[in-house]
Amino acid sequence: MTPVHPSVVLRTSALVAGYEPDLPIVKGVDLAVERGDFLVILGPNGAGKSTLVKAIAGLVPIHGGTIALEDEDITARAAHRLVGAGLAFVPQTENVFTTLSIDENLKLCAGVLPAALRAERIEAAYAMFPDLAARRAMAAGGLSGGQRQMLATARALLIEPRVIILDEPSAGLSPKLVGEVFETLARVNATGVTIVLVEQNVRAGLGAAKSALVLADGRVVHRGPAAGLADDPALGEMFLGRHAPQGWAA
């Protein structure tokens, strides 16, 4: 048993996950996210980044290891019950209900909160994202890509999560919008919310994050502060080859 570190919000131990039991994509990942951290998970295509976060969110079957949210074991807990436990996940695509209005999108997610808190939290979300407040009754399908990402983030923040996990929020957005999304995330992180981010856009991801984790072939090949990693030649090598370069602990 590893002793529970009080400041660790999310921990995975020897996590093995994948859609098929005999074809693991995540091959024994140990992860410890400190409270207030902004962690970016990087790695080449097929490294298992998305599968790792989806497994944590209860969307991909787990075949070994454990996941804990603070001192609570949440391994293989149903996805809809993780929200109440304080784990919010924002998928890469289709992350808002297009046929529901903005208000309904937020009300739906507020459903896991005690009734007395719902209206107050929704107003707080609107205060954080005034663009959304101006369009409450509009169907979310009419929003632009950046606004959808905003709504998806607002939806996740509504529950005041202990940790919020985002799967490539910058995918398909223009460079300007990518900048806005990362600014928003930095703002959210500054309020004390722990963020875990999967990102293909290495520079933008490292620019916003405090710490980084690099995956290759379903395993952790590097972990450390985000600052300076962008200029580390080993990182480039990482993305070209798929193996851990010399000097990096696997």
Add this chain to the structure above:
Amino acid sequence: MNAQALIDGLIAGAMIGLGAIGVTLTYSILRFANFAHGEFIAWGAYFALALVSTLGVGMDPIGPFSFGWMLIVAAVLAALLTGGLAVLLDRLLFASFRSRGSATIIMVIASFGASMALRALLEFVFTSKPVYFTRELQIAVRLGGGMRATPDQLLMLAVTAVLVLGVHLLLTRSAIGRQMRAVSENPTLARLAGVDVRRVIRWVWFLGGSLAASAGVMSGLLVQIRPYMGFDLLLPLFAAAILGGIGSVPGAILGGLIVGLCESFAVELIGAEWRAAVGFVVLTLVLLLRPQGILGQVAR
């Protein structure tokens, strides 16, 4: 051209529409065509019949209507029982296919089997001889323009309107309605939003079964009760659900009214033997011209 065809069409359409709401909801949430849905119509009628004939009180007609208060009580209980039957059918049959990730076609064929079994059970218990809630004669009221309707028929139109409004409000204003729409659009995202998808599925079955039972009781009151009463409505139900746009409750009722009116006008204009073909014709035309239906949304 007889204006009476309009009244007949509206009444037939109201019943088709009530049944089609269940079809459209189960289709949009579970993504398969439930061929057993027609049986809920018949089971609803037989549940009510069994309750009325077993209890045997409150049979004296109320005011201008042909039935007593017992039928109203029996109709409500039949709706609850049929809703329960639908939930049970899902639990025993479809849930196990879902958990195994079975292909849609397996669900469809399973529903076909369930349909036959449910119908055969009715024939076994009640025989296939048509039965009636009431033998009272009703005098039709003149509505002007050559149209007539019995008080029962007018009441059934009103009840349909109330039920449809109720379902519409449930879907648009309540938390469970919001959850149903969310699951219908994106079940994975709904889970991430904290929605218990299995609970939503139970609600959809219950609601669909109850509404089908209401249609069954009405049809039993206005026409007759027989084991095939639901199965024979299956094609019009699907035509209405697809015509209105899968997932849309106002669409289902609008589709039902259009199919009912088309049937009624076809009887008037080309002959009663063509009635059953109308569902096919409407379905084919919609699929050719506007596959997403009148009120259906194109996926974005």
